[in-house]
Amino acid sequence: MSSALTARLRRVRVGTxxxxxxxxxxxxxxxxxxxxxxxxxxxxMAAVVGAIGLTILTGAAGQLSLAHAFxxxxxxxxxxxYAGVKDPSGASKAHGLGMPPVLAMILAVATAGxxxxxxxxxxxxxxxxxxxxxxxxxxxxxSFIYENARxxxxxxxxRPATEFDLFGFHFGQDNPPLTVLNVVFGRFxxxxxxxxxxxxxxxxxxxxxxxxxxxxxxxxxxxxxxxAATMGVDIRRTKAGxxxxxxxxxxxxxxxxxxxFTRVTPDYFILPLSISYLxxxxxxxxxxxxxxxxxxxxxxxLPTLLSRYSGSLPFVAEPASGxxxxxxxxxxxxxxxxxxxxxxxxxxLSALGTRITRRFRRSKTEGPATEPKRAMPRSGTVTRTQExxx
Amino acid sequence: MxxxxxxxxxxxxxxxxxxxxxxxxxFAGIKALSDVSFTVVPGSIHAxxxxxxxxxxxxxxxxxxxxxATSGAVRFGDDNLLGLRPHRIAxxxxxxxxxxxxxxxxxxVAENLMLGRHALTRSGFxxxxxxxxxxxxxxxxxxARIREIxxxxxxxxxxxxxxxxxxYGDQKRVEVARALACEPRLxxxxxxxxxxxxxxxxxxAALIAEVRRELGISILLVEHDMGLVMGISDRVTVLDFGRxxxxxxxxxxxxxxxxxxxxxxxxxxxxGERGR
Numbered sequence: 001m002s003s004a005l006t007a008r009l010r011r012v013r014v015g016t017x018x019x020x021x022x023x024x025x026x027x028x029x030x031x032x033x034x035x036x037x038x039x040x041x042x043x044x045m046a047a048v049v050g051a052i053g054l055t056i057l058t059g060a061a062g063q064l065s066l067a068h069a070f071x072x073x074x075x076x077x078x079x080x081x082y083a084g085v086k087d088p089s090g091a092s093k094a095h096g097l098g099m100p101p102v103l104a105m106i107l108a109v110a111t112a113g114x115x116x117x118x119x120x121x122x123x124x125x126x127x128x129x130x131x132x133x134x135x136x137x138x139x140x141x142x143s144f145i146y147e148n149a150r151x152x153x154x155x156x157x158x159r160p161a162t163e164f165d166l167f168g169f170h171f172g173q174d175n176p177p178l179t180v181l182n183v184v185f186g187r188f189x190x191x192x193x194x195x196x197x198x199x200x201x202x203x204x205x206x207x208x209x210x211x212x213x214x215x216x217x218x219x220x221x222x223x224x225x226x227x228a229a230t231m232g233v234d235i236r237r238t239k240a241g242x243x244x245x246x247x248x249x250x251x252x253x254x255x256x257x258x259x260x261f262t263r264v265t266p267d268y269f270i271l272p273l274s275i276s277y278l279x280x281x282x283x284x285x286x287x288x289x290x291x292x293x294x295x296x297x298x299x300x301x302l303p304t305l306l307s308r309y310s311g312s313l314p315f316v317a318e319p320a321s322g323x324x325x326x327x328x329x330x331x332x333x334x335x336x337x338x339x340x341x342x343x344x345x346x347x348x349l350s351a352l353g354t355r356i357t358r359r360f361r362r363s364k365t366e367g368p369a370t371e372p373k374r375a376m377p378r379s380g381t382v383t384r385t386q387e388x389x390x
Numbered sequence: 391m392x393x394x395x396x397x398x399x400x401x402x403x404x405x406x407x408x409x410x411x412x413x414x415x416x417f418a419g420i421k422a423l424s425d426v427s428f429t430v431v432p433g434s435i436h437a438x439x440x441x442x443x444x445x446x447x448x449x450x451x452x453x454x455x456x457x458x459a460t461s462g463a464v465r466f467g468d469d470n471l472l473g474l475r476p477h478r479i480a481x482x483x484x485x486x487x488x489x490x491x492x493x494x495x496x497x498x499v500a501e502n503l504m505l506g507r508h509a510l511t512r513s514g515f516x517x518x519x520x521x522x523x524x525x526x527x528x529x530x531x532x533x534a535r536i537r538e539i540x541x542x543x544x545x546x547x548x549x550x551x552x553x554x555x556x557x558y559g560d561q562k563r564v565e566v567a568r569a570l571a572c573e574p575r576l577x578x579x580x581x582x583x584x585x586x587x588x589x590x591x592x593x594x595a596a597l598i599a600e601v602r603r604e605l606g607i608s609i610l611l612v613e614h615d616m617g618l619v620m621g622i623s624d625r626v627t628v629l630d631f632g633r634x635x636x637x638x639x640x641x642x643x644x645x646x647x648x649x650x651x652x653x654x655x656x657x658x659x660x661x662g663e664r665g666r
Binding site for chain 1: 455518
């Protein structure tokens with residue numbers, strides 16, 4: 001028993017150490033990367049946050065959603081509405097509330113959550129693929145709103161997103177100036193650290209939720225709704241709650257996208273975005289937070305990396321040359337990756353990772369089996385709580 | 391939040407009587423149960439038996455809120471269970487072990503058992519996500535109770551294993567343990583020894599008797615294994631084609647001509663061959 005426990009502790013510690021090293025590597029990267037790569041990194045980290053939200057909903061709770069693009073839009077537009085001000089030149093009709101960006105970010109995430117909850121009469125009653133079809137409608141309703149609610153969204157041309165600042169430290173400009181090891185920390189470097197912090201927090205929160213009480217409830221709900229309900233899980237409430245949580249993740253991802261683009265435009269939040277989020281969580285391994293992060297980086301960074309190195313890679317045409325450019329090739333690669341994963345490794349990148357680490361780890365010795373004891377006290381330890389959870 | 395604070399559980403003495411009062415269930419005009427009534431005395435082991443299609447599983451699904459009865463009443467103490475959604479019934483202390491194992495096979499045995507604590511705990515997304523002290527304390531307190539229950543059913547050494555990796559017999563025991571983890575006042579066991587070998591089935595029979603002796607809760611049991619039913623039940627209700635055809639002690643039921651006819655047939659319309 002104790003040997004099994006120490007083995008388990010050691011494994012946890014090794015895993016934690018690997019993750020800390022990864023974060024440290026990510027933390028020094030801005031010293032070496034150019035702006036184009038930094039921008040790819042920013043979009044990747046935004047996608048990491050969004051994909052974690054989707055893998056909790058689709059992977060862990062088994063609820064398909066095609067509305068992720070819509071909730072990214074809710075986050076992005078509400079951030080720029082809360083933090084933005086009316087364009088003095090009058091070029092855009094969009095107005096705003098002029099709040100501090102931190103507050104605007106928090107409120108934007110909350111707004112995405114509230115909009116997700118408004119959908120709960122549907123999200124709480126439908127299962128799996130049926131929710132996927134119903135949620136599709138949100139993407140199209142969204143497109144209509146983005147183009148027509150000009151006061152909020154700026155219409156077809158979108159609206160600028162206010163740069164982020166934290167207690168006078170600006171992330172969108174060189175104010176105050178900052179130089180680390182002879183590298184001038186401009187917009188991309190600053191945003192990199194902000195995004196890294198947000199992605200790490202989103203990761204930790206997601207892992208904790210899945211390990212906790214609601215995580216168990218949603219995974220059992222995915223495996224058998226009847227069993228979960230009979231064990232005391234309020235199915236409708238849990239489904240609605242997971243949907244809202246996933247919307248909040250998407251909302252935060254939307255804020256990050258707005259900050260990275262410095263602009264929110266309607267043509268970004270369309271159905272293919274929802275589909276690429278599904279590709280991320282499938283490639284990463286459904287229900288795995290770490291897998292979703294890997295899948296997000298893979299899907300987001302691959303097209304830019306391919307086009308950047310298109311000159312030196314075979315078969316990759318120059319962008320807009322009419323041949324098979326990076327965009328087309330990476331779309332094909334995602335398709336191939338998904339087919340391979342579904343057939344050979346349904347657990348995705350995360351299961352692949354587990355398999356590799358297991359090969360390196362020596363087989364662990366089993367602790368001695370304990371004799372079954374036959375004495376159960378009349379459970380004097382725990383009280384029955386009356387109120388509903390969540 | 392006072393989640394997980396140690397306190398007294400309601401003592402087993404408040405196990406209420408379950409009264410099933412002329413319950414009928416119909417699916418698209420087909421009567422699955424008609425006017426079935428029986429009473430489960432607190433602290434007793436009560437079995438429902440009957441040939442295939444007699445309505446035993448339907449009765450269980452009505453009790454746990456999955457099917458709606460078309461008429462009748464089910465009283466558990468002061469509460470009427472009819473019309474309540476399944477999780478409300480669970481919170482009243484009615485737990486169920488499923489016949490066709492309904493565990494989360496990818497989760498560990500411990501996680502499956504912790505699900506049984508769902509109604510007794512209250513951490514939400516925020517408390518677990520931020521690992522607030524209340525969530526940690528809850529996990530500790532309830533984790534300790536889970537180990538007690540696992541030891542009790544003889545699964546103490548398998549807590550860390552994924553449920554799907556266990557043998558069939560062990561998975562059935564996890565089912566029972568998960569239901570026990572709800573701290574039920576009424577335990578519904580749906581064919582607890584179906585598909586088990588003789589050794590596993592003897593163990594399960596001893597376990598069921600032990601649960602009653604240790605916890606003093608009521609146990610309602612659907613089972614085809616007559617040896618088990620007659621050996622441990624206090625009372626037996628016999629259903630056939632959705633109707634109650636006999637009720638009594640195991641000895642009374644075994645000699646009831648209606649029961650013999652239901653199980654073996656009269657033979658009168660079977661080419662003149664006489665039933666026994």
